[in-house]
Amino acid sequence: MSVKKELLVRPIEHGTVIDHINAGQALNVIRIIGIAGSTGSVVSIAMNVASKEMELKDIVKIEGRELDSKQLDKISLISPDATINIIRNYDVISKYNVELPEEITGIVRCNNPDCITNSDEPVASSFTVTKKPVILRCKYCDHIISEEIAEQLI
């Protein structure tokens, strides 16, 4: 399946297409990538698009941008089925799934206000990750985060 055919919006020449984002999470993905109004790149967002695999999905396309591993980890937490397509000269030169890590450090805030990671101590938050559904368990206070993970992203 070619990306050109799949997308509702104009293809990009160079950049990244993030497909199979959980419906409703596209704006969080934009936030993760750090795109603001002043970014300057061409950014297209499609939300609630019909999908064979997942009923509804979101898609984000960014011109001239590739993602780093921290951003990929964050996306995997809110959309574990997301696929990343790297585009060069309008062609998909590489396509892969995001991979949910078994442990994450420093990318999600613990939502337990009494957790030691929410104090002045020099310690980064750290969670073990279970899949399907995504559940994060704080390494320090054992608190569980299973909903609205996007709200806790650092």
Add this chain to the structure above:
Amino acid sequence: MFQSLNHVISMKDFTREMIDEVLELAEKLEPFARGKPCRMLEDKLLALLFYEPSTRTRLSFDAAIKRLGGSSIDFGMVEASSVSKGETLADTIRVVSEYADAIVLRHPKEGAARMASDYSSVPVINAGDGGGHHPTQTLLDLYTIKRESKLEEIDIALVGDLRYGRTVHSFAYALSLYGVNIYLVSPPQLQMPQHIKSDLVHRGITIRETNSIEDVLGKIDVLYMTRIQKERFAEQSEYLAVAGSYRLGSEMLYSARENLIIMHPLPRVNEIDASVDATSHACYFKQSFYGVPTRMAVLVKLLGGNV
């Protein structure tokens, strides 16, 4: 030494074999806990870092290291230490771990002990981290049951605040390693969280829930009472009503099994009437004493020493 444990942070780090090892060692150490001279850890220094008030835990750790021939240091009141100047726990731990052979830590933040273990060059023992874990309490509770009743195939009732009391949760997990039947006795608003109950059932033990102590009194070998805290209730009147119905008096014990033991981590407020103290069922003061041999066993496991 524990096979795979350098610190004592959470009961989740313990296998049944490791718990059994501690309990067996505690039994061997009991004569020394009662005063028989012992020099097993005579060259060892234990740091007691208590960021929150504690009577039993602090004194019993202090007693434990001294009964083993070792000694202890502490920073006294938090107000008199560098903590009041804003020093982080991480820095305090790095400094103190160079002074002492092991650190006992009580701290108001959940996960504080786990973090301390990241920074410490010596073993850290969690003596309570906020609403989090308090593993040596669980170990001494298990030891009390082993000594005063038996640990396997018993019926035990956990009574009181089963929702917020995380110590009760880790106690229940530990009990599940011993195949016991558990009765959960609590007011509806303080019931054990569903995910913990499911976990326990998944581990193959039977759980029954009720809101009345009297329902279970004739069916159990161990009655484990806990405190119901005022701050869990929005209304004072609601608290008083609930606290009143979870008060154990000696007149309620007519249906109890002869060998029933009654436990409580103490301090009690009014959950157990003083009239119960004189009955053969009362076990909470012995339980308090058992904190000493149990903590001695933990110290010997972590610091070596020939038994």
